[in-house]
Amino acid sequence: MDRHPVTEDIWAEMQRDAHKLALENPLLAKFVQVSIIANPNVVAGTARILSERLATETVLKEDLNAILTHALAPVARVICIDAQAYLQRDSACRDILTPFLFYKGFHATATYRAAHSLWQEAKHGSAMWLQNRMTEVFSIDIHPAAQIDEGLMIDHGTGVVIGETAVIGKDVSIMQGVTLGGTGKETHNRHPIIRDSVLVSSGAKVLGRIEIGAGVKIGAGSVVLQDIPAYSTAVGVPAVVVGRPKSKTPSLDMDHTLKDDQQKRG
16 A cells, blocks of 8 residues: 555544544444444544445445445545645535545545556556546546646546546646537547646536646636646636636636636736
8 A cells, every 4th residue: 555644644634523423423423433433543444435336236335345445446545635635725624534424526536546546556447447436326427548747636426527638737726517528529639638637627628638837727618629838827618718818827726717817828
């Protein structure tokens, strides 16, 4: 397992929060016990949570738990960084335990992390099964071959689609209804490259093998069909650059308005 002080500290904090939650909410006591308290580390807990959500009559819970434990072991630190992204960026997230237990955007991302590990091991059938179940259960579709760096936050998440050859950098924030897709029947590299610290607002569509530079803000409902230079704000159908965000990390600011962006001149 990818052992790291961050994972051990976070798990210890989650264990404390889980005991408190179970005491304060008897209805959730068994759920919290199975999901967090009974598990020795982040990988075991995440695998248990996902297996409870994703198992079927033909892919049984304990078998799936074993597969997920194996697949998530190399990415324990990344899972924690993904969870921390919700605590840092989502004002509704009160503690690190919340995304693990309740946020389907986090659950879908963790499922992708497992599927991607299996894909890299050439276990394509198992990886595709996880993608399919992710779509059915969470209404979020991430291809296991996509390349996604740490710190991804998918907020709310319903309707998010991320294609096979998409590349996503560090600390990216994606809202509900976003598509990182192709433009037709192209083969090979046909999905977008999203660089670090990009904010993609709700309903935006980014299509084709285009590059969205670091620190870009894409406005809600925009359709992006061409490269967007770093540290720009792009809105519209088709999207055009209208200015630049107030900081170089719009994904951390989570400001979806345009009022404080510096407007493009000329």
